[in-house]
Amino acid sequence: xxxxxxxxxxxEMEPSEETQAYLKREFARFLEEQHGNVNYDKAxxxxxxxxxxxxxxxxxxxxxxxxxxxxxxxxxxxxxxxSLREAVFEVIGVKDxxxxxxxxxxxxxxGGFGFHRISPRELLSPFLGKIVNVEGIVxxxxxxxxxxxxxxxxxxxxxxxxxxxxxxxxxxxxxxTSTVYPTKDESGNLLTTEYGLCSxxxxxSFSMQEMPESAPAGQLPxxxxxxxxxxxxxxxxxxxxxxxxxxxxxxxxxxVGAGQSGVFRTVxxxxxxxxxxxxxxxxxxxxxxxxxxxxxxxxxxxxxLLALLGKSFAPSICGHENIKRALILLLLGGSEKxxxxxxxxxxxxxxxxxxxxxxAKSQLLRCVLGVAAYAVSTTGRGSSGVGLTAAVTxxxxxxxxxxxxxxxxxxxxxxxxxxxxxxxxxADRVAIHEVMEQQTVTIAKAGxxxxxxxxxxxxxxxxxxxxxxxxxxxxxxxxxxxxSLLSRFDMLFIVLDxxxxxxxxxxxxxxxxxxxxxxxxxxxxxxxxxxxxxxQNNTETESSMYLAHNAGVxxxxxxxxxKYLYYAKHRPWQPALTKEAEGFIAEQYSQWRVDKAAxxxxxxxxxxxxxxxxxxxxxxxAHAKMRMSKSVDIVDATVAIExxxxxxxxxxLAVPNAxxxxxxNEENETMLEAPETQxxxxxxxxxxxxxxxxxxxxxxxxxxxxxxMFHRESIPMDELCSSAASWLEDGSFTRSDVENIVSxxxxxxxxxxxxxxxxxx
Numbered sequence: 221x222x223x224x225x226x227x228x229x230x231x232e233m234e235p236s237e238e239t240q241a242y243l244k245r246e247f248a249r250f251l252e253e254q255h256g257n258v259n260y261d262k263a264x265x266x267x268x269x270x271x272x273x274x275x276x277x278x279x280x281x282x283x284x285x286x287x288x289x290x291x292x293x294x295x296x297x298x299x300x301x302x303s304l305r306e307a308v309f310e311v312i313g314v315k316d317x318x319x320x321x322x323x324x325x326x327x328x329x330x331g332g333f334g335f336h337r338i339s340p341r342e343l344l345s346p347f348l349g350k351i352v353n354v355e356g357i358v359x360x361x362x363x364x365x366x367x368x369x370x371x372x373x374x375x376x377x378x379x380x381x382x383x384x385x386x387x388x389x390x391x392x393x394x395x396x397t398s399t400v401y402p403t404k405d406e407s408g409n410l411l412t413t414e415y416g417l418c419s420x421x422x423x424x425s426f427s428m429q430e431m432p433e434s435a436p437a438g439q440l441p442x443x444x445x446x447x448x449x450x451x452x453x454x455x456x457x458x459x460x461x462x463x464x465x466x467x468x469x470x471x472x473x474x475x476v477g478a479g480q481s482g483v484f485r486t487v488x489x490x491x492x493x494x495x496x497x498x499x500x501x502x503x504x505x506x507x508x509x510x511x512x513x514x515x516x517x518x519x520x521x522x523x524x525l526l527a528l529l530g531k532s533f534a535p536s537i538c539g540h541e542n543i544k545r546a547l548i549l550l551l552l553g554g555s556e557k558x559x560x561x562x563x564x565x566x567x568x569x570x571x572x573x574x575x576x577x578x579x580a581k582s583q584l585l586r587c588v589l590g591v592a593a594y595a596v597s598t599t600g601r602g603s604s605g606v607g608l609t610a611a612v613t614x615x616x617x618x619x620x621x622x623x624x625x626x627x628x629x630x631x632x633x634x635x636x637x638x639x640x641x642x643x644x645x646x647a648d649r650v651a652i653h654e655v656m657e658q659q660t661v662t663i664a665k666a667g668x669x670x671x672x673x674x675x676x677x678x679x680x681x682x683x684x685x686x687x688x689x690x691x692x693x694x695x696x697x698x699x700x701x702x703x704s705l706l707s708r709f710d711m712l713f714i715v716l717d718x719x720x721x722x723x724x725x726x727x728x729x730x731x732x733x734x735x736x737x738x739x740x741x742x743x744x745x746x747x748x749x750x751x752x753x754x755x756q757n758n759t760e761t762e763s764s765m766y767l768a769h770n771a772g773v774x775x776x777x778x779x780x781x782x783k784y785l786y787y788a789k790h791r792p793w794q795p796a797l798t799k800e801a802e803g804f805i806a807e808q809y810s811q812w813r814v815d816k817a818a819x820x821x822x823x824x825x826x827x828x829x830x831x832x833x834x835x836x837x838x839x840x841x842a843h844a845k846m847r848m849s850k851s852v853d854i855v856d857a858t859v860a861i862e863x864x865x866x867x868x869x870x871x872x873l874a875v876p877n878a879x880x881x882x883x884x885n886e887e888n889e890t891m892l893e894a895p896e897t898q899x900x901x902x903x904x905x906x907x908x909x910x911x912x913x914x915x916x917x918x919x920x921x922x923x924x925x926x927x928x929m930f931h932r933e934s935i936p937m938d939e940l941c942s943s944a945a946s947w948l949e950d951g952s953f954t955r956s957d958v959e960n961i962v963s964x965x966x967x968x969x970x971x972x973x974x975x976x977x978x979x980x981x
Contacts, residue, residue, distance in 0.1 A: 247303055273450065549846070629661055910963070
């Protein structure tokens with residue numbers, strides 16, 4: 221009878237157990253066989269030797285071995301993953317029985333996931349209970365906490381130990397258990413918990429949001445909570461782009477007083493986590509693209525190439541050629557340096573545009589958003605200081621503190637566009653200081669001390685303090701930003717709405733041409749379809765290199781421009797400064813410093829600091845990258861200085877070179893009037909010359925005399941004459957010339973001569 225009952229039990233074996241036994245045999249066979257270069261038997265031996273706790277299984281190999289096993293593993297992980305895990309445990313048990321006693325071995329999946337590779341937006345109810353591969357960006361991250369897995373209790377009355385296992389919804393096998401600690405055994409004897417004999421596992425959760433560049437316009441980005449356990453904890457921080465393979469599960473939400481409601485909270489229980497590179501939005505480059513990209517710098521000289529890239533950057537905006545060229549260099553960026561002593565020198569370039577209303581500042585920001593591989597947009601009033609950097613929030617469920625990344629941390633290795641910069645509160649604006657120079661966000665709040673990377677370029681647009689630019693005030697008075705923040709902006713452009721018939725006619729014809737052009741007009745339906753096509757990377761329409769623009773001018777297509785900038789920025793080398801370029805940049809910087817010191821009473825100009833020198837180096841490097849050059853030459857330094865001249869000499873400061881002096885360029889000479897003459901109105905400046913002295917000689921004297929008198933009140937006439945003899949290359953400054961000029965300046969109450977000494981008044 222006994223035998224019969226056993227046979228009856230065998231016959232009545234549950235189908236799930238039969239299935240599991242079959243699956244386990246199949247997976248064991250898969251692990252034993254050789255798959256090309258991969259042998260899992262050998263891989264398990266290496267895993268034991270290294271002491272690792274995660275065995276990666278390639279889905280592609282499993283699919284070629286048995287497609288049903290691979291599909292079942294993705295669709296029914298509860299059954300298939302358990303069988304695979306048991307098969308792996310058996311192999312490990314044969315090779316090293318003690319290895320499993322020291323901790324559990326986890327299975328991770330790699331290879332192709334097919335339509336199970338999705339973004340958080342596509343993570344809908346059909347995927348519940350299935351394995352998915354989700355990519356996104358980490359926004360919030362909780363602390364790592366221990367979670368009890370098994371408890372041991374001692375009964376003093378009987379002298380025995382009682383163990384109990386705990387499982388929750390995230391556990392791979394078995395039903396969730398109750399979370400109540402046992403205080404008495406079956407007989408009612410008291411139990412004491414032996415905490416040293418209990419086993420725990422690390423537990424962490426983070427929130428993952430879909431990539432900003434793939435989120436449809438006008439919709440909120442979707443998020444998903446991810447649960448990490450054991451060795452996966454602390455592998456990522458806010459701002460990182462990650463790819464998570466895990467099981468999508470539903471957790472019942474307990475509502476207060478009503479028990480369980482019909483609403484379920486969904487989480488992703490991670491099996492593996494991989495860091496993605498920051499260049500997820502990198503355009504796909506074909507051989508044809510690379511050929512065209514390499515041909516451009518060979519076919520065009522640097523000046524023409526930069527002008528073409530600038531035109532292509534924002535073809536719908538008329539004028540602003542200098543700003544467009546500067547923004548192209550900003551998108552290319554300089555070279556980031558991490559020195560051996562730990563010093564970090566940023567390579568990203570920051571830019572601020574200040575000007576009258578309706579001069580296309582915000583439109584230029586939109587163009588940066590459209591062309592940059594990765595950009596985040598905010599406005600001054602719509603963002604607070606913590607919203608830009610990072611915030612510490614309290615989790616509603618557990619009550620623990622979480623670190624939440626702001627816009628600048630999420631834009632790591634990208635561009636942040638801030639519109640209406642002047643409308644920000646001072647307290648919020650201070651939060652940006654650290655990001656713009658040190659490129660980190662340091663948080664010391666609520667017991668959390670953390671430093672997050674925020675290596676991004678900042679492009680900001682602001683209106684002057686009076687609404688329109690006031691020419692009677694200086695630059696700093698108009699902008700109303702502290703010098704400490706202004707010096708962090710590498711480039712500051714003052715964009716004025718000047719009334720000029722010729723310019724107005726050009727702008728009006730450009731705007732009217734855009735409105736009347738049939739090609740540019742899209743219906744609302746076409747725009748919506750185009751947006752969805754872009755999300756799916758379906759860009760056949762923009763595959764051509766050139767686009768025809770107004771008046772028959774050809775510009776590069778937006779897609780090709782993105783490819784060119786990406787390719788030029790990510791060359792395997794960093795351009796190195798040559799000696800000639802170093803000397804050229806250093807000489808120009810020292811000249812600007814001298815002029816600034818001589819013009820120290822004039823508060824209308826911008827501060828010239830060591831950051832200005834670093835900016836010139838960054839712009840030169842960016843221009844060298846654009847030429848695909850391995851060295852930074854004089855050509856690059858010249859372009860950088862041209863752009864910086866627009867910034868430094870925004871108002872009041874002009875530095876002519878010798879050629880301009882020889883040509884007698886009247887515009888520069890008017891700007892070279894002594895600062896006192898400029899401030900005191902139309903006094904006798906260059907226009908009223910001393911007798912027998914040429915215009916160029918008088919200009920040189922007015923420029924060099926303040927340098928000579930720096931921190932001095934008087935100078936002997938002999939010393940002045942000997943110094944003046946070296947001011948011109950041909951040495952044509954004679955003693956009589958100096959005496960003539962000094963007597964002339966004494967006549968207009970600028971100098972006083974007494975006993976052979978020249979005194980400043």
